[in-house]
Amino acid sequence: MLSHFLSFPRMRESSFRHAAKPPEKKNWIPACAGMTLLLLSASAQAEPAFARLYKQQYGYTPSCNACHKDGGGTPNNAYGQQFKDAGESLAAYGKIAALDGDGDGIKNADEAAAKSNPGDAKSTPASKGAWLDTASLIPREVQALFPGVREYLPRDALLTETDIARAKALGALLSKSDENTIYIPLADRKPAGTALIFPAQYKGKVFFLLLTTDRQLNITSVAPLNATQVPEAKKSKVYAGFKGVAVDKLPPATGTGVDAAIAAAVKKAGTLIYVRLKNA
Numbered sequence: 363m364l365s366h367f368l369s370f371p372r373m374r375e376s377s378f379r380h381a382a383k384p385p386e387k388k389n390w391i392p393a394c395a396g397m398t399l400l401l402l403s404a405s406a407q408a409e410p411a412f413a414r415l416y417k418q419q420y421g422y423t424p425s426c427n428a429c430h431k432d433g434g435g436t437p438n439n440a441y442g443q444q445f446k447d448a449g450e451s452l453a454a455y456g457k458i459a460a461l462d463g464d465g466d467g468i469k470n471a472d473e474a475a476a477k478s479n480p481g482d483a484k485s486t487p488a489s490k491g492a493w494l495d496t497a498s499l500i501p502r503e504v505q506a507l508f509p510g511v512r513e514y515l516p517r518d519a520l521l522t523e524t525d526i527a528r529a530k531a532l533g534a535l536l537s538k539s540d541e542n543t544i545y546i547p548l549a550d551r552k553p554a555g556t557a558l559i560f561p562a563q564y565k566g567k568v569f570f571l572l573l574t575t576d577r578q579l580n581i582t583s584v585a586p587l588n589a590t591q592v593p594e595a596k597k598s599k600v601y602a603g604f605k606g607v608a609v610d611k612l613p614p615a616t617g618t619g620v621d622a623a624i625a626a627a628v629k630k631a632g633t634l635i636y637v638r639l640k641n642a
């Protein structure tokens with residue numbers, strides 16, 4: 363039973379700051395050693411590509427909320443959109459430096475230099491707020507699904523060529539654009555499951571879904587998270603059918619309706635979790 367538990371090849375505790383209270387590794391590793399957790403074997407890569415770029419440009423790792431409305435995987439805020447529109451590269455920071463993404467009267471580059479959030483009008487150089495604190499950066503919707511959990515490990519789901527090949531073998535076509543953050547709730551410092559917020563597309567419109575699993579990577583829930591643009595996604599009855607399915611055993615999506623769009627996105631999300639958290 364526990365031998366099928368999560369393992370984390372190629373990952374280390376992220377310096378990307380979502381965790382309410384990052385666990386101390388000294389306590390964390392021995393507590394999990396019997397459960398095939400391999401946090402120590404991780405490689406150097408851990409931060410999402412865009413966070414690394416931000417750090418390269420401004421000298422510190424931002425919170426996901428620099429570019430996202432409510433944590434990694436949620437829709438872009440205005441600054442995130444400007445960055446995306448400018449090409450999502452190191453050069454993009456220069457292109458959007460003089461803009462004011464969040465409309466708080468301070469230019470993007472000045473905000474970033476002052477360590478206030480260029481994507482949140484409530485954070486300014488004069489009043490930066492807690493956006494870089496580790497507290498309260500886990501999306502509320504995720505926290506609601508794990509009542510009682512006070513600690514989370516964010517895992518940056520960066521995809522290697524091997525991951526992409528493994529995903530393809532499982533029937534899911536993943537690409538770099540599917541890179542995301544996997545939230546891992548901790549109970550008594552042990553992973554209690556996973557949560558992932560990810561986009562789906564229907565008739566050219568994007569909506570977001572939240573998938574959770576138990577610690578053996580069986581799906582416990584799939585629900586629309588931000589689907590105001592796609593009311594059909596809110597009304598769909600397909601969600602309950604995912605419950606109990608192992609993330610690597612999701613059937614391929616068939617058909618063309620909103621249910622198929624949801625199934626296709628869930629297939630990709632489940633496979634992403636699997637290839638990133640399970641040993642090859």
Ligand SMILES: [Ca+2]
Pocket residue numbers: 464466468473478479480481482483484485486
């Ligand atoms: Ca701001």
